Amino acid sequence: MILLLVPLAAVAVIVGINWGWQWVLAPLLGLALLRWLLGSLRALVTDAKHLEAQEATATPVGSDERTLFWCEECGTEVLLLIRGTARAPSHCGQRMHERTEILS
Numbered sequence: 604m605i606l607l608l609v610p611l612a613a614v615a616v617i618v619g620i621n622w623g624w625q626w627v628l629a630p631l632l633g634l635a636l637l638r639w640l641l642g643s644l645r646a647l648v649t650d651a652k653h654l655e656a657q658e659a660t661a662t663p664v665g666s667d668e669r670t671l672f673w674c675e676e677c678g679t680e681v682l683l684l685i686r687g688t689a690r691a692p693s694h695c696g697q698r699m700h701e702r703t704e705i706l707s
């Protein structure tokens with residue numbers, strides 16, 4: 604890779620001196636933007652696959668316990684039927700508090 608850079612640098616210097624440095628810098632800027640764009644898209648796809656793997660492990664809550672999430676701000680309570688992730692849901696812009704009741 605480094606051996607390839609030496610002749611490319613020589614060609615870039617020749618092109619820059621003879622026809623102007625915009626012909627060297629513009630393709631380099633385009634290449635940098637393209638690499639950044641592809642890296643961002645790759646990160647999005649990786650995150651989406653991670654979320655799909657989490658959803659595949661969704662399990663129903665057992666019948667011997669009852670899990671509620673309650674909102675400290677407005678008092679809303681949500682009954683959990685199927686646990687998708689370990690993360691608590693959000694309400695009024697903050698995480699809800701979890702309360703598990705053991706049923707006898």
Ligand SMILES: [Zn+2]
Nearest residue numbers: 674677694695
């Ligand atoms: Zn709320």
